[in-house]
Amino acid sequence: MAAEYYRLNKDKVGELFERARADYDVVAKTRDANGNLVYGRPATFDDVAFVDEQPPMSAKAFALPQTETLVRYEREDEKIRAEGPEAEARDVLLFGVNICDAAAFDIIDHVFKWDYLDDPYLGRRADATLFALACAAVQQDCFCDRISYAEDGVDTVAYPLEGYYLVKVQTEKGRKLVERYHDLFDAEDGDAEAAINTFREKAGTAKKEPLLESARAGLEKAFEHADWEILASTCIGCGICTYTCPTCHCFDIQDEGSAIAGRRLRTWDHCTGRTFTAMPAHQPRDRQYKRYRQRLLHKFWYYPERFGPLLCTGCGRCITYCPVKINIKELVEYFGGLKDTPPGGARHGK
Amino acid sequence: MPVPATLERVVVETTAADLKSFYLKFKDGPRWDYLPGQFAELSLYGYGESPIGIASSPTEGEELTFTVFNTEGKVTRALHRLAPGAAVGLRGPLGNTWPLEELRGKNVTVIGGGFAFTTQRSLIKYVLANRKDFADLTVVYGARSPGALLYKPELAEWEKSPELTLHLTVDKGDETWTGREGFVPTVVEEEKLPPDDAIALICGPPIMIKFTLPVMDKLGWKPEQIYTSLEMRMKCGVGMCGRCNIGPKYVCVDGPVFSFAELSKLPQEY
Numbered sequence: 098m099a100a101e102y103y104r105l106n107k108d109k110v111g112e113l114f115e116r117a118r119a120d121y122d123v124v125a126k127t128r129d130a131n132g133n134l135v136y137g138r139p140a141t142f143d144d145v146a147f148v149d150e151q152p153p154m155s156a157k158a159f160a161l162p163q164t165e166t167l168v169r170y171e172r173e174d175e176k177i178r179a180e181g182p183e184a185e186a187r188d189v190l191l192f193g194v195n196i197c198d199a200a201a202f203d204i205i206d207h208v209f210k211w212d213y214l215d216d217p218y219l220g221r222r223a224d225a226t227l228f229a230l231a232c233a234a235v236q237q238d239c240f241c242d243r244i245s246y247a248e249d250g251v252d253t254v255a256y257p258l259e260g261y262y263l264v265k266v267q268t269e270k271g272r273k274l275v276e277r278y279h280d281l282f283d284a285e286d287g288d289a290e291a292a293i294n295t296f297r298e299k300a301g302t303a304k305k306e307p308l309l310e311s312a313r314a315g316l317e318k319a320f321e322h323a324d325w326e327i328l329a330s331t332c333i334g335c336g337i338c339t340y341t342c343p344t345c346h347c348f349d350i351q352d353e354g355s356a357i358a359g360r361r362l363r364t365w366d367h368c369t370g371r372t373f374t375a376m377p378a379h380q381p382r383d384r385q386y387k388r389y390r391q392r393l394l395h396k397f398w399y400y401p402e403r404f405g406p407l408l409c410t411g412c413g414r415c416i417t418y419c420p421v422k423i424n425i426k427e428l429v430e431y432f433g434g435l436k437d438t439p440p441g442g443a444r445h446g447k
Numbered sequence: 448m449p450v451p452a453t454l455e456r457v458v459v460e461t462t463a464a465d466l467k468s469f470y471l472k473f474k475d476g477p478r479w480d481y482l483p484g485q486f487a488e489l490s491l492y493g494y495g496e497s498p499i500g501i502a503s504s505p506t507e508g509e510e511l512t513f514t515v516f517n518t519e520g521k522v523t524r525a526l527h528r529l530a531p532g533a534a535v536g537l538r539g540p541l542g543n544t545w546p547l548e549e550l551r552g553k554n555v556t557v558i559g560g561g562f563a564f565t566t567q568r569s570l571i572k573y574v575l576a577n578r579k580d581f582a583d584l585t586v587v588y589g590a591r592s593p594g595a596l597l598y599k600p601e602l603a604e605w606e607k608s609p610e611l612t613l614h615l616t617v618d619k620g621d622e623t624w625t626g627r628e629g630f631v632p633t634v635v636e637e638e639k640l641p642p643d644d645a646i647a648l649i650c651g652p653p654i655m656i657k658f659t660l661p662v663m664d665k666l667g668w669k670p671e672q673i674y675t676s677l678e679m680r681m682k683c684g685v686g687m688c689g690r691c692n693i694g695p696k697y698v699c700v701d702g703p704v705f706s707f708a709e710l711s712k713l714p715q716e717y
Contacts, residue, residue, distance in 0.1 A: 167448075168448055168492075170492040170493075172492065172493075172534075175453075175532060175533060175534040176534075177451065177492060177534050177536075179448060179449075179492070179536075181448060208686070208687055208689075209687060211686060212685050212686040212687075212697075212700045213683075213685035213686065213687065215687060320694075320714040320715075320716075321715075346687075346689065347688055347689030347690065348682070348683075348687070348688050348689070349682055349688070350495070350496065350682045350683065350688070351495065352492060352493050352494060352495050354493060355493050356491070356492060356493030356494065356525075357493070359492065359493055361492065361495075366682075366688070366689075366690075368689065368690070373680070373690050374679070374680045374690050374691075375680065376678065376679070376680050377518035377519075377520060378518075379653070379678065381679065381693075381716050381717050382716065387716070391692075391716075394694075394714075395689070395692070398694075398695070399692060399694055399695040400695075402695040403695050
């Protein structure tokens with residue numbers, strides 16, 4: 098659908114949240130008991146952090162839970178009873194989600210439907226409406242200005258302008274949301290796209306060349322580059338980059354329980370771990386730098402070759418939380434030929 | 448979700464008993480349609496799933512055969528303890544097939560080593576059952592010792608059969624072995640396996656493939672004439688879980704069968 102634009106007065110946001118709670122299972126940013134920012138289910142708008150600050154964990158768990166049951170089983174002699182979990186039908190509204198988290202769903206949708214339709218994921222996805230809040234300032238390590246990912250799949254984006262939110266509606270689900278609470282929204286008759294562009298320039302989130310998409314040609318020639326070993330060997334394989342990442346979707350399948358009763362579950366996994374590809378007699382990624390290389394190339398070469406978009410929204414969490422300070426953006430620029438000097442240059446004797 | 452099957456019988460294939468063939472029959476409904484080269488996830492609740500090549504041929508009847516090496520991992524160890532009558536789950540058939548269209552009308556050359564021979568057996572049975580669709584069938588099969596050869600009764604039949612030429616070899620024979628001794632690459636070289644109008648399917652330990660390919664190159668084989676089946680760690684088998692890839696290819700869906708011409712275009716990571 099063609100985008101539509103509305104105004105939402107800043108003092109109406111609380112009412113929108115409260116009324117939406119009657120119709121949706123509303124997820125929003127809130128502070129947990131330790132004061133950490135998380136995506137949660139605040140009971141009142143007073144507990145909602147309607148801010149652009151990025152929580153350490155992305156919002157992906159609402160479509161791809163950290164752990165979910167695939168099958169519950171029970172065995173009596175050689176009779177096995179196995180049942181999948183019942184689909185939960187509920188309309189989720191992700192209220193005030195960061196754009197980098199919201200846009201990730203559209204990117205990873207591809208992998209859950211290209212060969213096999215993953216009903217649990219796709220069901221949760223179909224039931225979720227995204228009401229994103231645009232950042233008024235760049236966050237610590239983010240680089241969404243360097244990635245041209247489409248925001249088109251984000252149902253609605255609210256841009257905080259002077260006195261009101263400019264709400265851009267991009268999908269039918271977004272339109273349904275606005276129609277439901279139409280008395281809270283006013284028509285926007287100004288040049289909305291110009292206002293958005295001005296907002297982005299000011300926020301520092303306007304796109305800047307060279308975009309990281311342009312690194313791919315270089316990356317396709319860089320698999321055997323000798324510097325992977327130097328620059329990626331510091332990776333300790335902890336996996337924090339993948340767990341906090343809104344687009345990392347690789348998973349493991351494990352049985353929990355006994356042969357008599359238990360469940361088969363799907364759980365997040367990470368390519369930087371040693372066991373990810375280890376087989377009894379063979380290990381294709383037998384060194385840590387090869388495992389890190391897989392993560393980077395999956396995001397900036399393999400996935401876009403296969404499905405189109407980069408497997409990255411530039412949220413920067415993997416840089417912020419990396420205990421050994423590996424910077425994926427700088428490595429993409431270097432191995433992709435956008436920069437001649439490796440990150441940390443002199444430190445690595447270059 | 449895996450579909451239920453019943454273990455009909457178990458055949459111990461090797462003297463070390465580390466390889467057994469499991470003959471499975473679907474509990475509800477007919478057998479899958481599948482083709483040689485495909486694999487399935489064998490599921491044992493409480494232990495997990497393991498991706499295993501299908502060793503039977505769709506021309507063989509209602510049973511599905513899987514020859515499984517006991518890696519002492521959770522699933523294969525549990526499988527090796529099963530007795531007939533046991534319930535086993537199956538998810539599949541998964542992956543692509545040996546290049547049957549390309550093979551039609553051509554000379555078929557099978558080069559196998561060790562226990563990677565399983566889906567090649569499926570292909571051999573398929574060719575024998577559709578004999579007129581293919582030209583010459585030549586099989587080189589090697590194992591470490593006579594006791595490590597799979598499908599021994601069948602090998603004995605094939606040795607006598609006019610339908611195919613079988614070159615059996617073992618690294619080291621024993622007192623009962625009257626056949627050939629030597630490595631697979633050497634046999635390929637000595638027999639001068641001809642590339643003319645032929646497609647080769649090679650499967651075996653990496654070291655065997657590494658030394659066989661240069662021999663084939665010398666004999667005039669082109670990378671696009673040689674296919675292999677890759678083994679990678681897998682979980683989902685349906686192109687999602689993200690661990691079996693070689694570059695942009697998912698081995699579970701785009702493979703496991705690739706030609707060396709295809710592999711040469713991918714990152715060398717397998």
